[in-house]
Structure formats: structure tokens, C-alpha cells
Amino acid sequence: MITTTDDISWRDLFEPQEIGTTFVLTVGNLFRSDDGVGPFIAKHVPHPRGHIRILDAGDKPENCIDRATELKPVRSVIIDAADFGGRPGEIRLIPEEAIPDTMLSTHTFPLRIIAKILAEDTGSPVFFLGIQPKTMDFGEGLSPEIRSAADEIVRMLSAKIQL
Amino acid sequence: MMNKRNVQINVEYLTRVEGHGNIVIDVKEGTLQTCRLDVVESPRFFEGILRGRSVFEAQHITSRICGICACGHTLASIQAAEDALGITPTAQTLKLRKLLLHLEFLDSHILHIYLLVAPDLLGVKSFVPLIDTHGKVVRRALRLKKTCNDLCDILVGRHVHPISAVVGGFTKLPSEKDLETMLNMLVGMRPDMEATVELIAALKFPEFERDTEYVGLVSDDGEYPLLTGDLASTDGVRKSKSEYRSITNEFTVPHSSAKHTKLSRESYAVGSLARFNLNYEKLHPKAKELARALGMQPKCINPYLNTAAQLIESIHCLEDAIAIVEGLQQDGIAHDEVMLVGLNEQGRIPVKAGNGVGAVEVPRGVLFHNYEIDGQGVIKNANCIIPTNQNLNNIEHDMEKLVPEILLKDDEQITLALEMLVRAYDPCISCSTHFLDVRFVNR
Numbered sequence: 001m002i003t004t005t006d007d008i009s010w011r012d013l014f015e016p017q018e019i020g021t022t023f024v025l026t027v028g029n030l031f032r033s034d035d036g037v038g039p040f041i042a043k044h045v046p047h048p049r050g051h052i053r054i055l056d057a058g059d060k061p062e063n064c065i066d067r068a069t070e071l072k073p074v075r076s077v078i079i080d081a082a083d084f085g086g087r088p089g090e091i092r093l094i095p096e097e098a099i100p101d102t103m104l105s106t107h108t109f110p111l112r113i114i115a116k117i118l119a120e121d122t123g124s125p126v127f128f129l130g131i132q133p134k135t136m137d138f139g140e141g142l143s144p145e146i147r148s149a150a151d152e153i154v155r156m157l158s159a160k161i162q163l
Numbered sequence: 164m165m166n167k168r169n170v171q172i173n174v175e176y177l178t179r180v181e182g183h184g185n186i187v188i189d190v191k192e193g194t195l196q197t198c199r200l201d202v203v204e205s206p207r208f209f210e211g212i213l214r215g216r217s218v219f220e221a222q223h224i225t226s227r228i229c230g231i232c233a234c235g236h237t238l239a240s241i242q243a244a245e246d247a248l249g250i251t252p253t254a255q256t257l258k259l260r261k262l263l264l265h266l267e268f269l270d271s272h273i274l275h276i277y278l279l280v281a282p283d284l285l286g287v288k289s290f291v292p293l294i295d296t297h298g299k300v301v302r303r304a305l306r307l308k309k310t311c312n313d314l315c316d317i318l319v320g321r322h323v324h325p326i327s328a329v330v331g332g333f334t335k336l337p338s339e340k341d342l343e344t345m346l347n348m349l350v351g352m353r354p355d356m357e358a359t360v361e362l363i364a365a366l367k368f369p370e371f372e373r374d375t376e377y378v379g380l381v382s383d384d385g386e387y388p389l390l391t392g393d394l395a396s397t398d399g400v401r402k403s404k405s406e407y408r409s410i411t412n413e414f415t416v417p418h419s420s421a422k423h424t425k426l427s428r429e430s431y432a433v434g435s436l437a438r439f440n441l442n443y444e445k446l447h448p449k450a451k452e453l454a455r456a457l458g459m460q461p462k463c464i465n466p467y468l469n470t471a472a473q474l475i476e477s478i479h480c481l482e483d484a485i486a487i488v489e490g491l492q493q494d495g496i497a498h499d500e501v502m503l504v505g506l507n508e509q510g511r512i513p514v515k516a517g518n519g520v521g522a523v524e525v526p527r528g529v530l531f532h533n534y535e536i537d538g539q540g541v542i543k544n545a546n547c548i549i550p551t552n553q554n555l556n557n558i559e560h561d562m563e564k565l566v567p568e569i570l571l572k573d574d575e576q577i578t579l580a581l582e583m584l585v586r587a588y589d590p591c592i593s594c595s596t597h598f599l600d601v602r603f604v605n606r
Binding site: 031059060062063065066109110112113116117138 | 207227230289290291294301302304305308309312313322323
């Protein structure tokens with residue numbers, strides 16, 4: 001199942017589980033400004049190990065399902081830029097029904113399908129962690145607000161890896 | 164009377180096309196007043212970006228025009244550069260390039276068939292609900308697409324935006340193990356492709372016909388021409404690729420930021436259906452067998468059947484890709500052909516001023532790149548004409564004929580028919596300049 005609850009904070013997502021791995025899948029395009037926030041996070045978390053495994057899928061998340069299934073995670077978190085009408089850099093857990101059926105690009109598999117297959121194949125819950133972008137225009141580098149949010153997630157992930 | 168009504172329909176942000184455009188329809192008292200496909204994307208100025216850059220890096224820049232036709236842009240770019248430099252690629256290089264193109268055709272066609280067209284034919288709004296109702300179909304699409312991506316990774320070093328395909332050849336050639344892996348993966352796609360054929364053969368495409376001119380590559384050899392040959396049309400035109408401007412005859416229209424094209428008639432079409440109509444006899448026997456089973460023969464003038472032509476081409480590409488890999492295994496790879504050229508800092512490739520044209524069939528039709536370079540291999544001028552640009556005018560003329568034929572339908576049905584028509588062309592409006600809205604103005 002794809003999971004979200006009102007009681008869970010995104011910070012709780014990376015707490016060590018009693019048994020098993022938390023699989024973090026980052027998604028995005030480094031050449032579409034703030035859409036690159038996912039890959040930025042994957043790149044800046046030092047030596048993911050222990051209970052957290054990070055895989056950057058870039059703009060091809062459909063190619064990473066097998067790898068996720070091999071890891072047999074007890075939880076998966078998909079990190080991506082998401083326009084939920086928040087303030088730039090706001091971090092929010094996105095409910096499944098809020099993920100649009102349409103695709104960022106028509107030539108990419110819909111993330112909602114990737115998440116459903118990921119949930120079915122791993123038999124574990126999948127969470128969407130969205131970061132509100134400021135711009136998705138062509139260009140490299142993150143807006144300051146999005147960089148700040150990315151840094152916060154990187155700090156959180158890095159700290160949890162040390163546990 | 165129903166057909167004397169006024170019709171005003173606006174469909175904004177038409178989904179399942181790549182990029183941003185609007186369809187505007189205005190019917191007054193049963194008479195079509197306005198019928199436009201507005202392309203409202205900003206130009207992307209790739210030709211401007213190329214100016215002043217080395218022709219040896221052009222393929223890496225132009226690959227970024229499109230995430231799905233990245234290999235096609237790469238190959239058209241390399242072909243234009245080689246034409247300007249006077250380089251003739253080796254037979255092995257041509258085989259590997261053709262293999263790369265087959266992988267891109269398979270990837271692109273499979274995605275269009277499953278993600279963009281199948282929802283219409285299965286009566287759902289998008290591909291996503293199919294995960295609950297047609298789980299096997301979704302997983303099959305995913306599996307096929309992933310295989311194409313992985314094959315591309317093996318052949319040219321990346322899932323998209325090839326890195327090893329360069330002017331003069333390849334910086335890395337496949338090992339024997341790579342060939343064996345690719346062959347197993349390609350052969351492994353056959354059952355999924357057979358299931359795809361079964362799925363699509365059971366679906367009903369809309370009935371609509373408009374005779375138009377179809378344009379694509381033709382050749383005098385036995386090969387289904389994708390990389391080599393002349394430009395030709397179903398109206399009897401045949402010209403060298405160097406004369407591409409007199410094929411496209413580009414012109415501007417006020418409602419589109421993408422240029423339109425025409426040849427012998429008011430419009431022409433490129434893409435799978437054009438290739439099918441021009442080169443049917445050269446398709447792989449299995450592809451021709453499928454065409455017969457689908458009841459298709461040239462000249463097919465139902466634009467909705469471009470999707471069926473894509474399926475036929477997919478079978479051709481898969482079988483020809485298998486044959487290419489088997490041939491390479493049999494002949495062995497000549498690894499001394501590895502081409503480490505970079506920006507040609509070592510002067511490995513002799514450089515001269517020149518003007519070169521690349522004409523390559525890519526999933527949506529024939530693609531042109533034209534570079535003028537100086538004596539140092541620096542691009543002075545560049546021109547890229549992509550397939551979607553060439554189809555926009557033809558889509559508008561299709562709509563002009565279609566709308567009066569379906570005026571008795573309700574607005575929702577008319578809108579769906581128009582959306583499906585545009586989607587059938589698999590337009591990549593992002594490449595031509597990005598999304599689609601349909602607007603009707605009272606019938």
C-alpha cells in the first residue's frame with residue numbers, strides 16, 4: 001500500500017525500524033532547476049549504510065524497482081519535487097490521492113504506478129515526501145529555499161545513518 | 164437541425180501529449196470557422212546554443228532536445244557532422260547505429276502505445292487506473308520499457324542521452340558478453356511483444372480517412388530505411404537529403420510558435436504511417452504478417468492507425484535488432500574501430516569547412532539536422548527540423564475534415580475524437596518548441 005497519515009511527521013520516516021531497511025528513492029531532473037532536489041539529496045548524503053539505503057533514479061524511476069525489490073525494505077520513501085501549493089521549500093508527506101495521474105513527462109512512467117508496484121513487490125508501505133519547488137524551468141542548481149529544505153533532509157538522513 | 168448548431172469547446176491542457184498546445188475549434192451554424200492547433204511553447208534556441216561550439220560535441224547538446232528521441236537527435240547530429248567533414252562511417256558503425264535506433268523506436272513506440280493511446284481505447288482517463296484493472300498490462304509495459312533502457316545503457320553507456328556514440332563511430336564497442344546479454348534481452352522481449360500485439364489487435368481504432376502526402380526516407384537497397392537514403396513522398400517526390408529545405412518548405416503561422424511545413428499539397432505527414440506507406444515491402448516478414456492481420460495495407464490514410472503502424476514497426480525493429488546482434492556475433496566486433504575523438508584535440512579526424520545534413524528517421528518521423536562549420540570544426544550555423552513540426556499542419560487539416568463529420572456527436576465525444584487524433588501522431592511539442600488544450604467555440 002501507499003501510505004500517508006496525518007500523525008506521522010516526515011522526520012519519523014527515517015527512524016531505524018526494528019528489523020529491516022528503509023529504502024529511499026530520489027527522483028528528479030538536475031537540469032530542471034528545483035526538480036533536481038531529489039538527486040541533490042542522494043548526492044549529498046554521505047555513505048548511506050545501515051538501515052537506510054538511497055538510490056537516485058533521476059528521471060527513470062521505472063528502472064529502479066528491481067533493485068528496491070532485492071533490498072526487501074520494510075519501508076520505502078520516494079523523494080521528489082511536488083507542487084502542492086505550499087511555500088517554496090516546504091516539505092510535506094503527500095497522500096496517494098494527491099499525486100496526479102498525469103505525468104511530469106508523457107514519456108516517463110507515472111510515479112503513482114511506480115509507487116504501487118514498489119508497494120506490491122516489496123510488500124511494504126511507500127511514502128511520498130514532496131518538496132515544494134520554486135521553479136522547474138530549464139537550468140541547473142536549486143533555489144535558495146529549496147536548497148535549504150534539501151540540506152535539512154540531508155542532515156536528517158545523515159544523522160539517522162549514524163544511529 | 165443538429166448540424167446547424169454552434170459549437171464552442173475548449174479543451175485546455177490536453178494530457179498525454181508531450182509539450183503544451185491548444186486545440187481551438189469554432190463552428191457556427193454547422194460551418195467550421197476556426198480549426199487550429201496552437202503551439203504556445205517558447206522556442207528553445209538549440210540552434211543558437213550550437214553556434215560557436217565544436218561540431219564534435221554537438222550530439223551531446225542536441226541529444227537534450229528530447230528525452231525520448233535522444234538517440235535520434237544524437238544520430239542526426241553525428242550524421243550532419245560527418246557529412247560536413249566528409250566522413251563515411253564503417254559498416255560496423257552503421258549496424259550499431261541502426262541497432263541504437265531500433266532500441267529507441269521500441270522504447271518510444273511501446274510507451275506511446277501503452278501510456279498514451281491504450282487508455283483511450285480501453286475507456287479510461289489515464290494509464291494510472293490500469294494498475295488496478297489491467298495490472299499485467301501495466302507490468303508488461305514497464306518490463307518492455309526497462310529492457311529498452313537497459314539495452315541502451317549497454318550499447319551507448321546511458322539509459323538516455325548516449326555517451327559513446329560520436330562523430331566517426333563509438334568510443335566503446337560492445338564486448339562478446341555484451342552482445343550475448345543484448346541478444347538474450349531482445350529475444351526475451353518477444354513474448355511481451357506478442358502479448359502487446361494481442362492487446363492492440365483486439366482494440367478498435369476510430370474510423371476516419373483523409374488522403375494526404377506522406378514523407379520519409381526511401382532507398383534502393385532492401386533495407387527499411389532509417390539512417391540512409393533519399394527523401395521521398397507518396398506523391399512521387401524524390402530528392403537528396405541535402406535538398407531537405409525544398410521538402411519541408413517551412414512557413415510561419417500566427418497561432419503557433421512552431422513552424423509549419425508543406426510539400427506538394429497543403430500539408431504532409433511523417434512518422435510510422437508515412438514509413439509504412441513508403442516502405443511497406445521492406446518491413447520484416449513478421450511485421451508484414453501483423454499488418455495483414457490488422458487489415459492494413461499501403462496506402463493507409465487513417466491517421467488514427469499511426470499507432471497500429473507503430474506496433475508493426477516495433478515488431479520490425481525487434482526482429483531486425485535481433486538479426487543485427489546475431490550478425491555482429493557471427494562476424495565478430497572489430498575493436499580497432501574504437502573512436503576516441505573527444506573534441507578532436509588530437510586532430511584524429513581531419514577537419515575542413517563544410518555544410519552537412521543529417522536526415523534520420525526517428526519514432527515520430529524524419530528528423531533533420533544541418534550544420535555549417537568552419538575550418539576548425541566550429542559550428543557557424545545550425546538548423547534542426549523535427550518531425551512534430553512537420554506534422555502540425557497535417558493535424559490541422561485532419562481536424563478540418565474530421566470536425567464536420569462528427570458534428571452530430573456531443574461535445575465530450577468530439578473533444579475525445581480530437582484529442583485522440585492529436586495523440587495518434589505522438590506529438591512531441593516540447594521538441595518542436597511543449598502541452599495541449601482543445602477549445603471549441605460554439606457549434
